[in-house]
Amino acid sequence: MSARLMILNGPNLNLLGTREPHIYGTTTLAAIEARCRDTAALLGASLAFHQSNHEGVLIDHIHAARESADAIIINPAGFSFTSISLIDALKIFGGPIIELHISNIHARDELHRHSITSGAATAVICGLGPYGYVAAMLAAVQRLGALPAALPAPLREPVAS
Secondary structure, three states: OOOEEEEEEOOOHHHOOOOOHHHHOOOOHHHHHHHHHHHHHHHOOEEEEEEOOOHHHHHHHHHHHHHHOOEEEEEOHHHHHOOHHHHHHHHHOOOOEEEEEOOOHHHOOHHHOOOHHHHHOOEEEEOOOOHHHHHHHHHHHHHOOOOOOOOOHHHHOOOOO
8 A cells, every 4th residue: 555645834834944943943844845755755655745824725735635645744833723723624534644843842932832733633743853754754654554564674563562
């Protein structure tokens, strides 16, 4: 099975690399997308990668994902703290949803500490910087049971509990 991944990026993430580099680093969204495309190729997955500053556009992508994606990875950015509409759209999607934040939102100011969209997510990754996208892709493909057999066993097999 080849996993179909959709990565969605919310408002102001188009300015990564120059926006608050002390919080988000200097890696651009274009560089993150390139790394994600390389990771998708390694995983044998297809990838749709989008960014929008508009809530309705992101909701339209989530609706479309119901037919075109097996998993969603979303960095809702500022909508994490405000968007009931985004939560409602995510709840309609049937596959894994990995919420992603470049910074550790739990160590941020009070305004940026509590993501309301996390309640609609299967898992949340935060604080790993741009590498969080790679971690999210691995997690999504693992959740789908679609990790390639060619990957080393420590990346494919769950840790025994």
